Amino acid sequence: MLADTLAAIAPVDDTLAATAQTRLDNLTKPPGSLGRLESLVQSLICMSGDIVPRVSPPGVIVFAADHGVAEEGVSAFPQEVTAQMVTNFAAGGAAINVFARQIGARLEVVDVGVNGDVEGEGVVCDKVRRGTANFCREDAMSLAEAKRAIEVGIRAAGRSHDAGCRCLIVGEMGIANTTSSSALLAALSGLSVSRLVGQGTGIDISRLSHKAEVIEGALVARKPDPAQPLEVLAKLGGLEIAAMAGAYLGAAARRMPILVDGFIATVAALVACRLAPAVRGYLLFAHRSCEPGHDAALELLEARPLLDLQLRLGEGTGAALAFPLLEAACRMLSEMATFASAGVASGDKAE
Numbered sequence: 001m002l003a004d005t006l007a008a009i010a011p012v013d014d015t016l017a018a019t020a021q022t023r024l025d026n027l028t029k030p031p032g033s034l035g036r037l038e039s040l041v042q043s044l045i046c047m048s049g050d051i052v053p054r055v056s057p058p059g060v061i062v063f064a065a066d067h068g069v070a071e072e073g074v075s076a077f078p079q080e081v082t083a084q085m086v087t088n089f090a091a092g093g094a095a096i097n098v099f100a101r102q103i104g105a106r107l108e109v110v111d112v113g114v115n116g117d118v119e120g121e122g123v124v125c126d127k128v129r130r131g132t133a134n135f136c137r138e139d140a141m142s143l144a145e146a147k148r149a150i151e152v153g154i155r156a157a158g159r160s161h162d163a164g165c166r167c168l169i170v171g172e173m174g175i176a177n178t179t180s181s182s183a184l185l186a187a188l189s190g191l192s193v194s195r196l197v198g199q200g201t202g203i204d205i206s207r208l209s210h211k212a213e214v215i216e217g218a219l220v221a222r223k224p225d226p227a228q229p230l231e232v233l234a235k236l237g238g239l240e241i242a243a244m245a246g247a248y249l250g251a252a253a254r255r256m257p258i259l260v261d262g263f264i265a266t267v268a269a270l271v272a273c274r275l276a277p278a279v280r281g282y283l284l285f286a287h288r289s290c291e292p293g294h295d296a297a298l299e300l301l302e303a304r305p306l307l308d309l310q311l312r313l314g315e316g317t318g319a320a321l322a323f324p325l326l327e328a329a330c331r332m333l334s335e336m337a338t339f340a341s342a343g344v345a346s347g348d349k350a351e
Protein backbone atom coordinates (compact mmCIF):
# COMPACT_ATOMS: atom_id res chain seq x y z
CA MET A 1 0.00 0.00 0.00
CA LEU A 2 2.83 2.43 0.80
CA ALA A 3 4.63 1.56 -2.45
CA ASP A 4 1.41 2.03 -4.49
CA THR A 5 0.75 5.39 -2.85
CA LEU A 6 4.30 6.61 -3.48
CA ALA A 7 3.98 5.56 -7.12
CA ALA A 8 0.65 7.40 -7.46
CA ILE A 9 1.98 10.82 -6.41
CA ALA A 10 2.26 12.98 -9.53
CA PRO A 11 3.90 16.42 -9.58
CA VAL A 12 1.43 19.31 -9.50
CA ASP A 13 0.35 20.58 -12.92
CA ASP A 14 2.33 23.82 -13.34
CA THR A 15 1.08 24.22 -16.91
CA LEU A 16 -2.21 25.56 -15.44
CA ALA A 17 -0.46 28.54 -13.80
CA ALA A 18 -0.62 30.76 -16.91
CA THR A 19 -4.37 30.15 -17.42
CA ALA A 20 -4.93 30.88 -13.75
CA GLN A 21 -2.97 34.13 -14.05
CA THR A 22 -5.10 35.32 -17.00
CA ARG A 23 -8.30 34.55 -15.09
CA LEU A 24 -7.02 36.42 -12.03
CA ASP A 25 -6.01 39.45 -14.09
CA ASN A 26 -9.48 39.67 -15.66
CA LEU A 27 -11.18 40.09 -12.26
CA THR A 28 -12.31 43.59 -11.23
CA LYS A 29 -9.21 44.61 -9.25
CA PRO A 30 -5.78 45.92 -10.17
CA PRO A 31 -3.62 42.93 -11.22
CA GLY A 32 -1.89 41.36 -8.23
CA SER A 33 -3.75 43.52 -5.71
CA LEU A 34 -5.04 40.55 -3.70
CA GLY A 35 -1.44 39.57 -3.09
CA ARG A 36 -0.86 36.15 -1.60
CA LEU A 37 -4.53 35.17 -2.05
CA GLU A 38 -3.78 35.18 -5.78
CA SER A 39 -0.79 32.89 -5.50
CA LEU A 40 -2.79 30.67 -3.14
CA VAL A 41 -5.55 30.11 -5.65
CA GLN A 42 -2.98 29.58 -8.40
CA SER A 43 -1.37 26.86 -6.27
CA LEU A 44 -4.77 25.28 -5.58
CA ILE A 45 -5.47 25.13 -9.32
CA CYS A 46 -2.14 23.44 -10.03
CA MET A 47 -2.68 20.95 -7.19
CA SER A 48 -6.26 19.97 -7.94
CA GLY A 49 -6.12 20.31 -11.73
CA ASP A 50 -9.44 22.16 -11.38
CA ILE A 51 -9.54 25.64 -12.90
CA VAL A 52 -12.28 26.58 -10.40
CA PRO A 53 -10.87 24.93 -7.28
CA ARG A 54 -12.89 24.28 -4.12
CA VAL A 55 -11.51 23.60 -0.65
CA SER A 56 -14.77 23.08 1.26
CA PRO A 57 -15.57 20.97 3.05
CA PRO A 58 -12.16 20.54 4.64
CA GLY A 59 -11.15 17.33 6.41
CA VAL A 60 -9.33 17.43 9.73
CA ILE A 61 -7.62 14.28 11.00
CA VAL A 62 -6.06 14.21 14.47
CA PHE A 63 -3.66 11.31 15.06
CA ALA A 64 -2.93 10.40 18.69
CA ALA A 65 -0.08 8.31 20.08
CA ASP A 66 2.28 8.07 23.03
CA HIS A 67 6.04 8.42 23.27
CA GLY A 68 8.33 6.26 25.39
CA VAL A 69 10.71 9.20 25.71
CA ALA A 70 8.10 10.90 27.94
CA GLU A 71 9.65 8.94 30.86
CA GLU A 72 12.76 11.14 30.53
CA GLY A 73 10.82 14.13 31.92
CA VAL A 74 10.82 16.17 28.69
CA SER A 75 7.23 17.46 28.85
CA ALA A 76 5.40 19.64 31.37
CA PHE A 77 2.51 17.15 31.34
CA PRO A 78 2.24 13.43 32.17
CA GLN A 79 1.72 10.79 29.49
CA GLU A 80 -1.86 10.03 30.60
CA VAL A 81 -2.90 13.38 29.10
CA THR A 82 -2.70 11.90 25.59
CA ALA A 83 -5.52 9.39 26.27
CA GLN A 84 -7.48 11.95 28.30
CA MET A 85 -7.31 14.46 25.45
CA VAL A 86 -8.54 11.81 22.99
CA THR A 87 -11.62 11.44 25.19
CA ASN A 88 -11.92 15.24 25.13
CA PHE A 89 -11.69 15.26 21.29
CA ALA A 90 -14.43 12.63 21.18
CA ALA A 91 -16.62 14.76 23.43
CA GLY A 92 -16.05 17.84 21.24
CA GLY A 93 -14.33 19.96 23.90
CA ALA A 94 -10.79 20.54 22.58
CA ALA A 95 -9.59 23.62 20.69
CA ILE A 96 -9.52 21.73 17.40
CA ASN A 97 -13.17 20.69 17.89
CA VAL A 98 -14.16 24.35 18.23
CA PHE A 99 -12.21 25.53 15.17
CA ALA A 100 -13.21 22.50 13.07
CA ARG A 101 -16.86 23.27 13.77
CA GLN A 102 -16.27 26.91 12.83
CA ILE A 103 -14.98 25.95 9.36
CA GLY A 104 -17.51 23.15 8.77
CA ALA A 105 -14.84 20.45 8.74
CA ARG A 106 -15.26 16.71 8.91
CA LEU A 107 -13.19 15.80 11.98
CA GLU A 108 -11.78 12.33 12.53
CA VAL A 109 -9.68 11.26 15.53
CA VAL A 110 -7.43 8.24 15.02
CA ASP A 111 -5.71 6.28 17.81
CA VAL A 112 -2.54 5.09 16.07
CA GLY A 113 -0.63 4.32 19.27
CA VAL A 114 -2.06 5.59 22.54
CA ASN A 115 -0.60 3.76 25.52
CA GLY A 116 -3.89 2.53 26.97
CA ASP A 117 -7.50 1.98 26.08
CA VAL A 118 -9.14 5.10 24.81
CA GLU A 119 -12.62 5.95 25.98
CA GLY A 120 -14.51 7.96 23.44
CA GLU A 121 -17.19 7.30 20.89
CA GLY A 122 -16.27 7.70 17.25
CA VAL A 123 -12.50 7.45 17.72
CA VAL A 124 -11.04 5.29 14.95
CA CYS A 125 -8.87 2.60 16.54
CA ASP A 126 -5.99 1.78 14.19
CA LYS A 127 -3.38 1.14 16.86
CA VAL A 128 0.03 -0.07 15.67
CA ARG A 129 1.40 -0.46 19.21
CA ARG A 130 0.84 1.01 22.69
CA GLY A 131 3.22 3.95 22.46
CA THR A 132 6.77 3.96 21.14
CA ALA A 133 9.76 2.67 23.07
CA ASN A 134 12.03 5.24 24.76
CA PHE A 135 14.44 6.12 21.92
CA CYS A 136 17.20 6.88 24.42
CA ARG A 137 17.42 3.11 25.05
CA GLU A 138 16.22 1.43 21.85
CA ASP A 139 14.62 2.26 18.51
CA ALA A 140 11.21 3.91 19.00
CA MET A 141 9.65 1.24 16.76
CA SER A 142 10.57 -1.33 14.12
CA LEU A 143 10.73 -0.49 10.42
CA ALA A 144 7.61 -2.62 9.88
CA GLU A 145 5.74 -0.65 12.56
CA ALA A 146 6.81 2.66 11.02
CA LYS A 147 5.47 1.48 7.67
CA ARG A 148 2.21 0.33 9.27
CA ALA A 149 1.78 3.71 11.00
CA ILE A 150 2.32 5.50 7.67
CA GLU A 151 -0.35 3.24 6.16
CA VAL A 152 -2.77 4.20 8.96
CA GLY A 153 -2.35 7.77 7.72
CA ILE A 154 -2.80 6.83 4.07
CA ARG A 155 -6.08 5.05 4.93
CA ALA A 156 -7.33 8.02 6.97
CA ALA A 157 -6.62 10.46 4.12
CA GLY A 158 -8.51 8.07 1.82
CA ARG A 159 -11.55 8.17 4.13
CA SER A 160 -11.53 12.01 4.14
CA HIS A 161 -11.28 12.05 0.36
CA ASP A 162 -14.06 9.49 -0.05
CA ALA A 163 -16.27 11.50 2.33
CA GLY A 164 -15.98 14.44 -0.09
CA CYS A 165 -13.33 16.57 1.65
CA ARG A 166 -11.53 18.93 -0.72
CA CYS A 167 -8.59 19.95 1.46
CA LEU A 168 -6.77 18.17 4.28
CA ILE A 169 -5.65 19.42 7.68
CA VAL A 170 -3.68 17.00 9.85
CA GLY A 171 -3.20 17.45 13.59
CA GLU A 172 -1.74 15.44 16.45
CA MET A 173 -1.91 14.68 20.14
CA GLY A 174 0.99 12.96 21.87
CA ILE A 175 2.71 14.04 25.06
CA ALA A 176 6.47 14.49 24.40
CA ASN A 177 6.02 14.73 20.63
CA THR A 178 7.95 18.01 20.41
CA THR A 179 10.95 15.96 21.65
CA SER A 180 10.44 13.32 18.97
CA SER A 181 9.90 16.02 16.31
CA SER A 182 13.04 17.94 17.33
CA ALA A 183 15.05 14.71 17.19
CA LEU A 184 13.67 13.88 13.74
CA LEU A 185 14.41 17.37 12.48
CA ALA A 186 17.97 17.32 13.86
CA ALA A 187 18.57 13.91 12.26
CA LEU A 188 17.14 14.91 8.87
CA SER A 189 18.76 18.37 8.73
CA GLY A 190 22.06 17.97 10.56
CA LEU A 191 21.23 21.19 12.45
CA SER A 192 22.25 21.48 16.08
CA VAL A 193 19.68 20.32 18.65
CA SER A 194 20.11 23.45 20.77
CA ARG A 195 18.84 25.54 17.85
CA LEU A 196 15.73 23.37 17.44
CA VAL A 197 14.37 22.49 20.90
CA GLY A 198 11.60 24.53 22.47
CA GLN A 199 9.31 24.68 25.46
CA GLY A 200 6.57 22.44 24.00
CA THR A 201 3.77 22.38 26.58
CA GLY A 202 5.69 24.94 28.67
CA ILE A 203 8.78 23.44 30.32
CA ASP A 204 11.15 25.79 32.15
CA ILE A 205 14.73 26.67 31.13
CA SER A 206 16.45 23.93 33.17
CA ARG A 207 14.15 21.28 31.71
CA LEU A 208 14.80 22.72 28.24
CA SER A 209 18.54 22.01 28.50
CA HIS A 210 17.73 18.52 29.84
CA LYS A 211 15.46 17.99 26.79
CA ALA A 212 18.32 19.01 24.47
CA GLU A 213 20.70 16.61 26.23
CA VAL A 214 18.19 13.75 25.99
CA ILE A 215 17.92 14.30 22.22
CA GLU A 216 21.66 14.70 21.70
CA GLY A 217 22.31 11.46 23.61
CA ALA A 218 19.67 9.62 21.58
CA LEU A 219 21.14 10.80 18.26
CA VAL A 220 24.55 9.46 19.29
CA ALA A 221 23.02 6.15 20.43
CA ARG A 222 20.63 5.59 17.50
CA LYS A 223 22.86 6.91 14.67
CA PRO A 224 20.00 7.65 12.25
CA ASP A 225 21.05 7.88 8.59
CA PRO A 226 19.45 11.03 7.08
CA ALA A 227 19.41 9.38 3.66
CA GLN A 228 16.97 6.72 5.02
CA PRO A 229 13.83 8.61 6.11
CA LEU A 230 11.85 5.48 7.06
CA GLU A 231 14.72 4.34 9.26
CA VAL A 232 14.97 7.80 10.89
CA LEU A 233 11.23 7.62 11.63
CA ALA A 234 11.52 4.13 13.12
CA LYS A 235 14.46 5.11 15.32
CA LEU A 236 13.04 8.38 16.67
CA GLY A 237 9.26 8.04 16.35
CA GLY A 238 6.52 8.78 16.76
CA LEU A 239 3.58 6.73 15.58
CA GLU A 240 1.36 9.79 15.07
CA ILE A 241 4.13 11.60 13.19
CA ALA A 242 4.47 8.60 10.85
CA ALA A 243 0.68 8.57 10.37
CA MET A 244 0.70 12.31 9.61
CA ALA A 245 3.40 11.77 6.98
CA GLY A 246 1.25 8.95 5.58
CA ALA A 247 -1.82 11.19 5.43
CA TYR A 248 0.17 13.75 3.41
CA LEU A 249 1.27 11.01 1.01
CA GLY A 250 -2.31 9.76 0.68
CA ALA A 251 -3.69 13.25 0.09
CA ALA A 252 -1.01 14.12 -2.49
CA ALA A 253 -1.72 10.86 -4.34
CA ARG A 254 -5.36 12.06 -4.62
CA ARG A 255 -4.35 15.60 -5.61
CA MET A 256 -5.87 17.01 -2.41
CA PRO A 257 -4.39 20.32 -1.19
CA ILE A 258 -2.88 20.01 2.29
CA LEU A 259 -2.83 22.85 4.83
CA VAL A 260 0.10 22.14 7.16
CA ASP A 261 -0.25 23.10 10.85
CA GLY A 262 2.64 23.91 13.25
CA PHE A 263 5.99 22.47 14.23
CA ILE A 264 5.08 18.79 14.52
CA ALA A 265 2.97 18.85 11.36
CA THR A 266 5.83 20.52 9.46
CA VAL A 267 8.36 17.92 10.62
CA ALA A 268 5.94 15.21 9.46
CA ALA A 269 5.70 17.07 6.13
CA LEU A 270 9.49 17.05 5.86
CA VAL A 271 9.47 13.27 6.41
CA ALA A 272 6.80 12.88 3.70
CA CYS A 273 8.83 15.02 1.27
CA ARG A 274 11.94 12.93 1.92
CA LEU A 275 9.89 9.81 1.09
CA ALA A 276 8.33 11.43 -2.01
CA PRO A 277 9.65 14.88 -3.07
CA ALA A 278 6.56 15.55 -5.26
CA VAL A 279 4.46 15.88 -2.07
CA ARG A 280 5.95 19.37 -1.61
CA GLY A 281 3.76 20.74 -4.43
CA TYR A 282 0.59 19.87 -2.48
CA LEU A 283 1.58 21.66 0.74
CA LEU A 284 0.42 25.08 1.92
CA PHE A 285 1.69 26.33 5.26
CA ALA A 286 -0.76 27.79 7.76
CA HIS A 287 1.21 29.47 10.51
CA ARG A 288 4.50 30.03 12.27
CA SER A 289 4.59 28.22 15.62
CA CYS A 290 6.48 29.46 18.72
CA GLU A 291 8.64 26.31 18.69
CA PRO A 292 12.08 27.52 17.54
CA GLY A 293 12.57 24.45 15.35
CA HIS A 294 9.60 25.45 13.21
CA ASP A 295 11.53 28.23 11.44
CA ALA A 296 14.27 25.75 10.53
CA ALA A 297 11.76 23.17 9.26
CA LEU A 298 9.96 25.83 7.20
CA GLU A 299 13.25 27.00 5.74
CA LEU A 300 14.20 23.47 4.71
CA LEU A 301 10.89 23.20 2.87
CA GLU A 302 11.21 26.74 1.43
CA ALA A 303 7.85 27.50 2.99
CA ARG A 304 6.32 30.82 3.96
CA PRO A 305 3.42 30.41 6.38
CA LEU A 306 0.28 32.53 6.16
CA LEU A 307 -0.17 33.52 9.81
CA ASP A 308 1.93 34.28 12.89
CA LEU A 309 -0.40 34.10 15.88
CA GLN A 310 2.11 32.94 18.54
CA LEU A 311 0.40 29.54 18.69
CA ARG A 312 2.06 26.54 20.34
CA LEU A 313 -0.69 23.97 20.58
CA GLY A 314 -0.77 21.66 17.58
CA GLU A 315 -3.92 19.49 17.10
CA GLY A 316 -4.28 21.15 13.67
CA THR A 317 -5.52 24.39 15.28
CA GLY A 318 -3.34 26.83 13.32
CA ALA A 319 -4.34 25.21 10.04
CA ALA A 320 -8.04 25.36 10.92
CA LEU A 321 -7.61 29.06 11.73
CA ALA A 322 -5.88 29.74 8.38
CA PHE A 323 -8.41 27.73 6.36
CA PRO A 324 -10.81 30.70 5.76
CA LEU A 325 -8.03 32.33 3.71
CA LEU A 326 -8.07 29.36 1.31
CA GLU A 327 -11.86 29.55 1.16
CA ALA A 328 -11.64 33.29 0.42
CA ALA A 329 -9.08 32.68 -2.34
CA CYS A 330 -11.43 30.19 -4.03
CA ARG A 331 -14.44 32.47 -3.70
CA MET A 332 -12.47 35.37 -5.16
CA LEU A 333 -11.94 33.37 -8.31
CA SER A 334 -15.42 31.87 -8.60
CA GLU A 335 -17.54 34.83 -7.47
CA MET A 336 -15.80 38.07 -8.52
CA ALA A 337 -16.97 39.79 -11.68
CA THR A 338 -14.58 40.26 -14.60
CA PHE A 339 -13.88 43.66 -16.18
CA ALA A 340 -15.96 42.53 -19.17
CA SER A 341 -18.96 41.13 -17.22
CA ALA A 342 -19.19 44.17 -14.91
CA GLY A 343 -18.51 46.76 -17.61
CA VAL A 344 -15.52 48.16 -15.73
CA ALA A 345 -12.74 49.70 -17.81
CA SER A 346 -9.50 47.74 -17.50
CA GLY A 347 -6.10 49.30 -16.89
CA ASP A 348 -2.83 48.96 -18.78
CA LYS A 349 -2.29 45.25 -18.12
CA ALA A 350 -5.72 43.60 -17.94
CA GLU A 351 -7.74 43.18 -21.14
Ligand SMILES: Cc1cc2ncn([C@H]3O[C@H](COP(=O)(O)O)[C@@H](O)[C@H]3O)c2cc1C
Residues within 6 Å of the ligand: 074, 075, 076, 077, 081, 085, 172, 173, 174, 175, 176, 177, 178, 179, 199, 200, 201, 202, 313, 314, 315
Ligand atom coordinates in the same frame (compact mmCIF):
# COMPACT_ATOMS: atom_id res chain seq x y z
C1 LIG B 1 -3.90 19.56 27.61
C2 LIG B 1 -3.04 19.52 26.36
C3 LIG B 1 -3.64 19.60 25.10
C4 LIG B 1 -2.83 19.58 23.97
N1 LIG B 1 -3.16 19.63 22.67
C5 LIG B 1 -2.05 19.59 21.96
N2 LIG B 1 -0.99 19.51 22.75
C6 LIG B 1 0.38 19.53 22.26
O1 LIG B 1 1.34 19.34 23.29
C7 LIG B 1 2.07 18.14 23.16
C8 LIG B 1 3.51 18.39 22.81
O2 LIG B 1 4.21 19.05 23.81
P1 LIG B 1 5.30 18.31 24.69
O3 LIG B 1 6.32 17.77 23.76
O4 LIG B 1 5.84 19.38 25.60
O5 LIG B 1 4.58 17.24 25.47
C9 LIG B 1 1.38 17.38 22.06
O6 LIG B 1 0.43 16.50 22.58
C10 LIG B 1 0.77 18.47 21.23
O7 LIG B 1 -0.24 18.03 20.40
C11 LIG B 1 -1.44 19.48 24.04
C12 LIG B 1 -0.84 19.39 25.29
C13 LIG B 1 -1.63 19.41 26.46
C14 LIG B 1 -0.97 19.31 27.80
Ligand SMILES: O=C(O)c1cccnc1
Residues within 6 Å of the ligand: 178, 200, 201, 261, 262, 263, 264, 265, 289, 290, 291, 311, 312, 313, 314, 315
Ligand atom coordinates in the same frame (compact mmCIF):
# COMPACT_ATOMS: atom_id res chain seq x y z
O1 LIG C 1 3.62 23.91 16.78
C1 LIG C 1 3.29 22.80 17.22
O2 LIG C 1 2.94 21.86 16.46
C2 LIG C 1 3.30 22.56 18.72
C3 LIG C 1 3.99 23.38 19.57
C4 LIG C 1 3.99 23.12 20.93
C5 LIG C 1 3.28 22.03 21.42
N1 LIG C 1 2.62 21.25 20.57
C6 LIG C 1 2.62 21.49 19.24
